[in-house]
Amino acid sequence: MCGIVGYIGPKDTLPILIEGLKRLEYRGYDSAGIALSINGEILVRKKAGKVADLVADLKKSNELPHAHLGMGHTRWATHGEPNDINAHPHVDCQGEIAVIHNGIIENYLAIKTRLKQRGHVFQSETDTEILAHLIEEIYKTKKDLFAAVRLALREVRGTYGLVVLSSHEPDKLIAARMGSPLILGLGDGEGFVAADAAAIIAHTRQVVYLNDGEVAEVTARGFETKTIYDVSIDKAIEEITFDLSQIERGGYEHFMMKEIHEQPETIRNAMRGRLLVEEGNVRLGGLDHVRDKLLGARRVIIIGCGTSWHAGLVGEYMLEHIAKVPTEVEYASEFRYRSPVITNNDVVFLISQSGETADTLAALREAKAKGATVLGIVNVVGSSIARESQGGVYVHAGPEIGVASTKAFTSQLTTLALITLMIAREKGMKKEEAVVLTRELDAIPGKVSQIFTNVEPIRALAREFRDSKNFLFLGRGANFPVALEGALKLKEISYIHAEGYPAAEMKHGPIALIDEKMPVVFVVPKDSIYEKVISNIQEVRARKGRIIAIANEDDHEINSMADYVIRVPRTYGFFGPILNVIPLQLLAYYMAVERGCNVDQPRNLAKSVTVE
Ligand code: G6P
Numbered sequence: 001m002c003g004i005v006g007y008i009g010p011k012d013t014l015p016i017l018i019e020g021l022k023r024l025e026y027r028g029y030d031s032a033g034i035a036l037s038i039n040g041e042i043l044v045r046k047k048a049g050k051v052a053d054l055v056a057d058l059k060k061s062n063e064l065p066h067a068h069l070g071m072g073h074t075r076w077a078t079h080g081e082p083n084d085i086n087a088h089p090h091v092d093c094q095g096e097i098a099v100i101h102n103g104i105i106e107n108y109l110a111i112k113t114r115l116k117q118r119g120h121v122f123q124s125e126t127d128t129e130i131l132a133h134l135i136e137e138i139y140k141t142k143k144d145l146f147a148a149v150r151l152a153l154r155e156v157r158g159t160y161g162l163v164v165l166s167s168h169e170p171d172k173l174i175a176a177r178m179g180s181p182l183i184l185g186l187g188d189g190e191g192f193v194a195a196d197a198a199a200i201i202a203h204t205r206q207v208v209y210l211n212d213g214e215v216a217e218v219t220a221r222g223f224e225t226k227t228i229y230d231v232s233i234d235k236a237i238e239e240i241t242f243d244l245s246q247i248e249r250g251g252y253e254h255f256m257m258k259e260i261h262e263q264p265e266t267i268r269n270a271m272r273g274r275l276l277v278e279e280g281n282v283r284l285g286g287l288d289h290v291r292d293k294l295l296g297a298r299r300v301i302i303i304g305c306g307t308s309w310h311a312g313l314v315g316e317y318m319l320e321h322i323a324k325v326p327t328e329v330e331y332a333s334e335f336r337y338r339s340p341v342i343t344n345n346d347v348v349f350l351i352s353q354s355g356e357t358a359d360t361l362a363a364l365r366e367a368k369a370k371g372a373t374v375l376g377i378v379n380v381v382g383s384s385i386a387r388e389s390q391g392g393v394y395v396h397a398g399p400e401i402g403v404a405s406t407k408a409f410t411s412q413l414t415t416l417a418l419i420t421l422m423i424a425r426e427k428g429m430k431k432e433e434a435v436v437l438t439r440e441l442d443a444i445p446g447k448v449s450q451i452f453t454n455v456e457p458i459r460a461l462a463r464e465f466r467d468s469k470n471f472l473f474l475g476r477g478a479n480f481p482v483a484l485e486g487a488l489k490l491k492e493i494s495y496i497h498a499e500g501y502p503a504a505e506m507k508h509g510p511i512a513l514i515d516e517k518m519p520v521v522f523v524v525p526k527d528s529i530y531e532k533v534i535s536n537i538q539e540v541r542a543r544k545g546r547i548i549a550i551a552n553e554d555d556h557e558i559n560s561m562a563d564y565v566i567r568v569p570r571t572y573g574f575f576g577p578i579l580n581v582i583p584l585q586l587l588a589y590y591m592a593v594e595r596g597c598n599v600d601q602p603r604n605l606a607k608s609v610t611v612e
Contacts, residue, residue: 001606002088002102003027003074004182005199006163006173009190009220014064017072020199021051023247026255026401027195028606029074030082035089035098036067037170042098043067046087068220069170071163071193073100076606079108080125090129092136093120097145097166099135101128102195103159103180104611111155131156135164146217146224149174153215153228159358159611161210163193173218176228177210180610181356181384184208184216184223186237191218196380196608197240198247198399205240209382241381247399254599256402256493260585261452264445266407267578269396270414277442280434282422286375290347290391293373295426297347299326301372303335303363304351305609307405307488311377311412312351313481314577318416321574322437323424332359333612336366344371349392349419352376353400353408354608355383362612364388377415379408393419402600403607404492406585409485410448413578417441440572444579447569451582457566458583461548462590464564465519471496472510472545473584474503475523476533482523482577486584493592493602503536516544521587522562523580526552527573537561550583 003024007016017034032054033046043065047054051074058064073088080086089098105111108127111134116122120133134155138148145166153160159179165172175182175193185192185200185207192200193216197207208223210216214233216225225233252258274283287294300319302312312329319327330340332350336359342348348367352360355378364385368374376385376392379400386392395411421441425434465471471490475483484500491498501510503522514520520540524533534557537547541561549562552570559565566583592599 001027001076001608001610002195003029003199004071004100004102004161004163004193004195006071006165006175006193006218007190008069008171008173008218009187010068011190013067013070016203017070018051018055019202020194021072021074023198024074024195025051025601026403026607027074028403028601029076031075031084031087032073033087033089034070034072035100035165036065036070037165037167038065038067040167040170042091042095042165042167044089044091044095044098046084046089048083048087069165069173071098071100071165071173078104078611079127086124086126088128090124090126090132092132094136096168097132097136097139097164099128099132099162099164101131101160101162102610103161103178105130105156105160106158107156131162139166139168145169145172146174146215149176150215150226150228150230153178161195171219174215175210175218176215178212179358182210184210184218186223189220191220191223193218201240201242201244201247206237207240208235208237209387238382242399247401254402256404256406256589256599259400259402259407260582260589262398263407263410263582264449266397266411267414267448268445269398270411271418271441274418275438275441277438278435280431280438281425282418284393284418284422286391286393287419287422290373290375291426294347294423296345297325298343298345299328300347300349301367302327302329302349302351303332303360305332305357305359307409307485308351308353308360308412310481310485310488311409311416312349313484314413314478315416315420317478318420318574319423323420323427325423332357332363335363340366342367342370342372346372348372348374350374350376350385350389351412352385353379353405355380355385356608356610358610358612361385361388377412379411403602403605404489404588409581410578414441414444417575437572440575444571444575447571447579448582450569451579454567455586457564458586459590461564461587462594466591466594468496468517468519470513470518471498472506472513472518472520473498473500473523474506474520474536476503476529477527478574478577479523479525479580482580482584483521485581486521486523486587489585489588490591492605493588493599494595494597496591503533506536507539511539511543514540514543514545516546518545519548520545521548521550521584523550524558525568525573525576525580526555526570527576534561550580
């Protein structure tokens with residue numbers, strides 16, 4: 001969601017802010033703005049649309065001012081439509097204090113009313129603007145920006161990652177966090193603030209992760225951190241683990257395509273040092289200290305949102321079938337408000353690519369408060385969910401920039417397979433049986449590469465169906481979540497309405513939609529329920545639906561039943577989703593390209609959803 005970048009130091013600030021904002025574009029946004037501190041004044045420029053529109057405006061008006069202190073923001077609208085006025089930064093009445101903010105101030109109306117009565121004049125419909133005025137009000141008597149921000153934040157309820165600068169104190173940025181991630185970057189005689197490391201990795205790898213309730217004063221010489229209640233905090237300086245090349249397109253037209261093609265490598269990374277192929281075993285250091293809890297668990301609950309939730313659904317099939325662990329999967333947003341019955345015999349896995357999804361984080365806290373053991377399956381190292389979990393497993397997919405999650409999903413599935421195998425072995429699965437599975441898993445990256453050798457039929461499908469209004473995706477067993485994921489990918493980036501369904505459930509509703517125009521994608525590997533899915537294919541055929549089958553290479557029967565067949569290599573049934581989803585990622589990608597959609601930044605979507 002909203003992007004934040006701030007800079008103080010000897011370099012020219014505007015290019016650093018613009019570059020930082022561009023690197024944060026992937027988070028999803030609908031307007032952009034900057035504030036620069038210049039000769040004792042604050043210059044604010046903001047605009048609905050893309051960062052490029054803001055830059056074009058600055059160039060048009062011959063305005064590329066030099067400054068050594070400034071901040072930039074990309075806004076994903078919550079309160080007030082995405083227009084120039086509602087874009088951040090927001091300033092106080094005198095234009096002397098500027099604020100950028102990610103999150104929602106829940107009690108903003110009460111504060112706004114009070115401040116209006118005291119004569120403050122508001123320009124926008126946003127919740128954020130009250131922060132600038134509230135700080136202004138307190139600064140009048142306090143005359144200390146760092147202290148004024150802390151005092152102001154004691155009055156607000158809600159979530160924020162925010163940065164404040166003021167013409168009164170043009171040698172600092174104030175940054176604060178409650179629920180929305182914020183990091184400080186430390187350079188040589190310069191300081192940065194950012195919503196995520198991508199914005200500043202080109203300049204520094206030394207970072208400090210702010211925790212909830214912490215406020216930092218950042219100057220060119222260093223930083224100081226206190227809680228909003230004035231308690232000083234010593235913060236550890238950490239090193240960012242990825243490098244610039246990982247967040248660049250590397251010759252691909254879109255990040256999504258680059259990330260799809262990275263999957264042989266990212267799946268391998270998820271297994272590296274963990275999968276002991278010939279021992280038929282798995283080593284996961286992040287779960288060692290919770291081994292007894294995990295093995296003694298009454299049940300496992302997997303929680304996530306979006307694609308991560310789909311991964312959880314596949315995990316349920318794996319854990320129940322292979323490791324015989326009772327498993328439930330929940331949407332984080334439902335779990336947190338459902339008064340779930342949780343005991344300290346429950347183990348809860350939180351799956352999240354970003355590690356920052358607000359609902360998933362809240363579910364973690366809810367489960368932890370109720371005594372469960374909470375474990376993360378997270379991609380972003382050092383993210384909130386990773387830090388608040390009691391243990392867990394990083395999926396090591398590297399930075400994922402395309403909004404539509406691809407490589408993180410297959411890494412999540414691989415990680416779930418590892419966890420499953422580890423538990424199964426601990427619970428008595430025989431080595432010979434396990435070796436068959438560890439060898440299958442080990443062969444997956446090579447099989448993914450094989451899929452990429454023949455993508456032309458998928459591209460042809462996209463050309464054929466580019467004008468379709470609807471798509472149906474069907475699968476059974478562990479491939480039912482793959483159908484859900486295929487539908488989600490397509491609707492996210494090509495804006496075609498798509499539904500995923502368990503293939504047999506189709507006859508209880510979606511079958512009414514089937515006619516000779518309806519493309520129906522069946523995920524139909526040669527597994528134990530192959531014959532059942534074939535029956536469902538026949539039901540669609542009888543109604544003249546157009547059948548696209550994702551089928552195994554050695555499946556010849558399917559040719560006579562499907563209008564189009566996309567081949568994937570065969571593997572062990574419960575690992576099949578890792579392969580079967582790849583043609584669906586490619587189909588969504590090519591469809592979006594055919595339809596001229598913005599693949600990496602689809603409308604209205606955010607990569608990291610840090611509000612409820
Ligand atoms: C957003 C993204 C999805 C993602 C979901 C959960 O909706 O657009 O791609 O699956 O959030 O995000 P997480 O980071 O928790 O996996």
